[in-house]
Every structure is written in C-alpha cells, then in structure tokens.
Amino acid sequence: MYVIKRNGELEKFDPNKIVRTCLRVGLDEKSAQEVAREVKSEIYNRIPAEELYKIVMGKLRKIERSHAYLYRLKEAVAEIEPFAFEKYTKTILESIGYDATWNVIIQGKCVDHQVDVVAKKDGNLYLVECKRHVNPHRFCGLGVGLQVQARLEDIRDGYKLSVNKYNFYRAWIFTNTKFSEHIIKYANAKKILLTGWNYPDGNGLQNLSQLEKTLPVTLLPISSNLKAHLQEKNIITLYEFMSASMRALSSLGIDGKRASSLKKVAGKIISHTRQ
Secondary structure, three states: EEOOOOOOOEOOOOHHHHHHHHHHHOOHHHHHHHHHHHHHOOOOOOOOOHHHHHHHHHHHHHHHHHHHHOOOOOOOOOOOOOHHHHHHHHHHHOOOOEEEEEOOEEEEOOEEEEEEEEEEOOOEEEEEEEEEOOOOOEOHHHHHHHHHHHHHHHHHHHHOOOOOOOOEEEEEEEEOOOEOOOHHHHHHHHHHHHEEEOOOOOOOOOHHHHOOOOHHHOOOOOOOHHOOOOHHOOOOOOEHHOOOOHHHHHOOOHHHHHHHHHHHHHHHHHHHHHH
C-alpha cells in the first residue's frame, strides 16, 4: 500500500511512522499502536498524504484534543508570521541557554546588515538567520546558505576594520522546513549551524518547538486573524498566552469565557511537554 506525498511522489505506507508520531505527541504505546491499526484498516492504496493526515487527526481528537493539536505542530509553526518567527527563534534560543537579541543592524565592510537574531553563549557570538516558509513541505536551499555566509564575511571584515563590535564565531540558520542536501554540504564546509525540521537529528525544530515555553500560540483552535493579532501583540507562544492577563486578552476581543476555555486548552497541550 502506498501514500501519495504532497510533492507527488509515492511512499510505501509505514504504520510505524504513525506510531512514532503518536508517541511524540504524548500517547502511550498501546494507544499509539491502536491508532495505527485503525488507520491502516481505513486507508486505501495511493491515498493522498493530506487525507491520511486528516484520518490520523480524527483518531487523535477522539482520544484527546491536545494530542491532535501537537500532531499538527508542523503546520502550526508554518502559521507563525515571518516577523514573529524571528522572535520565536529568539525565544527558543533563550530557552536553551543563549542570550539573544532580536533585529540588530550591524555595519559591515561594504554595507549595513539587518541581523534577525544575535545570540551569545559561552563567550561566542552567533549570527542567526530566520527563514519561515508558508509551505512547511518545501526545502530550504543552497541560496540561503550562500546569502548568510556572504553576510557573515562582510560583517567579519567590518569587525577587522573596527566599524562594528560583533566578532561572530559562526552563522546559524533556523527554518521551519527541511534542508536540501546542497545546503547541508555547504554548511558543513563553512561551519554554518543548521536548525530545521528533523535536522539535526533529535534536536531539530520539531523538538525545540515542544519545550514548555516554546509551543506556538498558533496551535490554539482560533481564527487565522486572531492568531495574527496575538502575534502582533507579542503573544507568540502558548506560555505567553497563559501568562497574559484577562484584561489584555479582552483588549484583543477575547471575552472572559472564551479566554478561560482557551487557557485550559493551552494548559493541556503544555502539560504533554512535561510528561
């Protein structure tokens, strides 16, 4: 039995992938295996990936809605606005022990550069470039690596001429998608750090997005307009939503009853990250 991926390619259906996904969002082994069995009994050969996704989501909702929300984490991260994704990256870096500053203008040898995030840890400075793509299934390609390396080199040349104070150790690219083989090869040669979906293994964005303070507010069951409005007010994570006062949420058009309900949902989702 095969699945038609979003890029049109065929992939053999693997129930173990569903089990692993269910385990990642907090289901126990028995429940995860049961979901995989039920899904397998309902699908057909050459089922589109989008339809398979909806079937799994339906199963998770029947167990507990918070599991379903975490299952759509990839789409939720893609719903973060571009400017907010930079701030979201800053939050992630701070959550793993970095000092981070958003939106820094730095003079290079040739031109000024707007650096998305400047991060510091153990005395080392990192130039962080953030690339959020609307389509979470595309790849981050070589062009991004070439651009970031050129920016790093111009700023380093500026530092040598004493036109800036930023002695960067390495560049670092954050994206919500996977990386192409070409950019991975180039980044390894140029010592550029890469953080994307499923990269590096075990410490990719899907892992970093499930820390207690980094789950995105776009996981909430609210309209796209409200998601955008919250981000404009710097409420980008569920943690920030939980910390927001009822008065602040009311000013955004969320009445007390709705705010309380959404905070309960946010709390349930966050609780899964502590298990």
